[in-house]
Amino acid sequence: MKHSFIDKYGNLDSFIHRLDARIKLIALFSFILIAVSEPRGILCPFIWYGMIIAFLVLASRVPVRFILGRCLVVSPFILLAAVFFPLSSMITGDFRGFEAYRYEYAVALSIALKAFSAIILLTLLVSTEKFHNLLLGLRQMKMPRLVGIISALMYRYIFILSDEALKTNMARESRTPGKLKMNKFRVYGNQSAMIFLRSLDRSRIIYNSMLSRGFTGEFPAMRDTGITAKDAAFLFFFILILLAIRLTNPGILCLNNLIRF
Amino acid sequence: MSAGIHIRNLSFSYSGGKPALKNVSLDVKPGGKLGIIGPSGSGKSTLLLHLNGILNDGHGHVEIGGTKVEKKTLPEIRKMVGLVFQNPDDQLFNPTVEEDVEFGPLNFGYTREEVSLRVREALRSMNLSGFEKLTSHHLSLGERKRVALATVLAISPRVIAFDEPFSSLDPGMISQLVALINNLDATLVIVSQLLMPLIACCQDIAVLRDGEIQAAGPKEEILRDRDLLRSNGMDPGFYLDIYQEYFM
Ligand SMILES: Nc1ncnc2c1ncn2[C@@H]1O[C@H](COP(=O)(O)OP(=O)(O)O)[C@@H](O)[C@H]1O
Numbered sequence: 176m177k178h179s180f181i182d183k184y185g186n187l188d189s190f191i192h193r194l195d196a197r198i199k200l201i202a203l204f205s206f207i208l209i210a211v212s213e214p215r216g217i218l219c220p221f222i223w224y225g226m227i228i229a230f231l232v233l234a235s236r237v238p239v240r241f242i243l244g245r246c247l248v249v250s251p252f253i254l255l256a257a258v259f260f261p262l263s264s265m266i267t268g269d270f271r272g273f274e275a276y277r278y279e280y281a282v283a284l285s286i287a288l289k290a291f292s293a294i295i296l297l298t299l300l301v302s303t304e305k306f307h308n309l310l311l312g313l314r315q316m317k318m319p320r321l322v323g324i325i326s327a328l329m330y331r332y333i334f335i336l337s338d339e340a341l342k343t344n345m346a347r348e349s350r351t352p353g354k355l356k357m358n359k360f361r362v363y364g365n366q367s368a369m370i371f372l373r374s375l376d377r378s379r380i381i382y383n384s385m386l387s388r389g390f391t392g393e394f395p396a397m398r399d400t401g402i403t404a405k406d407a408a409f410l411f412f413f414i415l416i417l418l419a420i421r422l423t424n425p426g427i428l429c430l431n432n433l434i435r436f
Numbered sequence: 437m438s439a440g441i442h443i444r445n446l447s448f449s450y451s452g453g454k455p456a457l458k459n460v461s462l463d464v465k466p467g468g469k470l471g472i473i474g475p476s477g478s479g480k481s482t483l484l485l486h487l488n489g490i491l492n493d494g495h496g497h498v499e500i501g502g503t504k505v506e507k508k509t510l511p512e513i514r515k516m517v518g519l520v521f522q523n524p525d526d527q528l529f530n531p532t533v534e535e536d537v538e539f540g541p542l543n544f545g546y547t548r549e550e551v552s553l554r555v556r557e558a559l560r561s562m563n564l565s566g567f568e569k570l571t572s573h574h575l576s577l578g579e580r581k582r583v584a585l586a587t588v589l590a591i592s593p594r595v596i597a598f599d600e601p602f603s604s605l606d607p608g609m610i611s612q613l614v615a616l617i618n619n620l621d622a623t624l625v626i627v628s629q630l631l632m633p634l635i636a637c638c639q640d641i642a643v644l645r646d647g648e649i650q651a652a653g654p655k656e657e658i659l660r661d662r663d664l665l666r667s668n669g670m671d672p673g674f675y676l677d678i679y680q681e682y683f684m
């Protein structure tokens with residue numbers, strides 16, 4: 176089948192790949208807590224956050240194009256959410272001319288920046304660790320077992336879905352020489368219902384095959400997952416730098432308040 | 437090493453469905469090799485799922501190596517019985533071959549040294565040495581089927597049940613698989629629509645239809661009964677007739 180795994184870059188080697196899964200998870204959570212809690216409309220620190228993210232991406236050796244592709248997929252949703260804020264101020268109350276909404280623009284931009292940084296880091300996390308190890312890490316961090324099973328199955332389910340979609344697409348296209356002459360919505364509706372039903376069936380079989388090999392919801396690990404001094408040092412400095420940015424709000428790089436509006 | 441199978445009066449219905457198995461009784465002695473044939477929908481896959489307790493709430497009695505299949509014996513039963521599913525893609529869900537083969541032994545709590553030994557041995561016996569780091573879904577169907585079998589062999593089950601192992605394989609791959617299966621040291625149950633490779637792998641054959649055992653016995657006996665085979669949609673003579681009509 177043509178699809179690729181979500182964690183297809185999980186086998187590359189870089190210092191980020193070598194970090195323990197738990198360290199990466201905690202680092203991501205800390206980033207989200209610290210950067211995403213920046214007050215609305217504050218933009219300067221994001222230059223610094225951006226540099227950290229860029230450094231991590233380059234260090235990970237995950238292709239930048241791949242990560243940008245992920246951002247592209249979610250960008251409509253993020254942009255929609257961001258545009259909503261100035262737009263809603265413009266249409267509620269008297270319109271004061273586009274110049275008058277600088278604060279709203281800044282808020283919109285900060286929403287978008289927060290969302291994109293979180294998405295990039297999340298993509299990076301999933302691309303620098305085997306999915307299995309992430310689940311294992313989450314389990315070690317006391318994630319409930321059921322959530323683990325569900326995530327493992329979801330992970331697999333995505334491939335089944337895309338598999339079935341590919342197959343039904345081929346089946347449909349092989350019988351449509353040109354444009355669809357029938358009601359499009361009905362055809363696509365039927366097709367997606369079919370995809371879901373078949374995927375459901377196949378997931379049950381896959382779950383059976385996991386059970387038949389002794390799966391009980393645990394994720395026993397083959398390789399060592401000890402946290403090393405290096406891991407701890409990375410996490411310590413990572414959080415330290417984030418906190419420094421968050422608390423001091425360094426404005427040095429905001430040339431002439433260029434992006435302060 | 438091998439364990440016997442003992443099934444008595446097994447009946448089972450999927451929720452809301454008509455009975456898929458009716459009063460099935462079967463015996464396979466330790467080291468025996470049983471082939472199961474029968475039309476589509478006759479309950480063959482359902483029967484296999486009962487062997488390692490994936491389905492275990494039917495009526496009747498299933499016993500593997502003297503252990504009754506029930507909720508509390510499931511870990512033991514699953515270590516004893518390996519299931520090779522029809523579609524290898526249903527069995528392979530890890531990014532690499534190695535991780536898929538590790539999955540079973542890790543779940544059963546073997547030490548890491550033991551696990552890597554088992555992985556190496558299972559891959560070697562399936563002629564897959566060197567495939568460890570490859571991505572399963574990039575392999576050919578024949579190779580994926582062998583990986584699927586390796587994932588089961590790594591548990592060293594005493595009973596191995598195959599669901600349609602020969603389907604969609606080309607004749608060359610079938611004969612390779614037959615050779616590999618004939619080298620296995622375990623009790624075998626093989627469901628197949630393809631009679632010829634089944635004959636090459638099994639001593640006994642059971643015919644299942646509408647959830648009922650129509651006949652079971654040594655393959656020589658069952659295969660001589662052409663009416664029985666024909667009435668179950670399985671007539672090797674069909675090919676013989678074509679061959680004779682055109683080439684003799
Ligand atoms: N998951 C299921 N839910 C409901 N009915 C099923 C399910 N799986 C199989 N069946 C039904 O049970 C019967 C036996 O199916 P199965 O064991 O798959 O037959 P075979 O493997 O011989 O083709 C069929 O009538 C089938 O439709």
Ligand SMILES: [Mg+2]
Nearest residue numbers: 480481482599
């Ligand atoms: Mg079947």
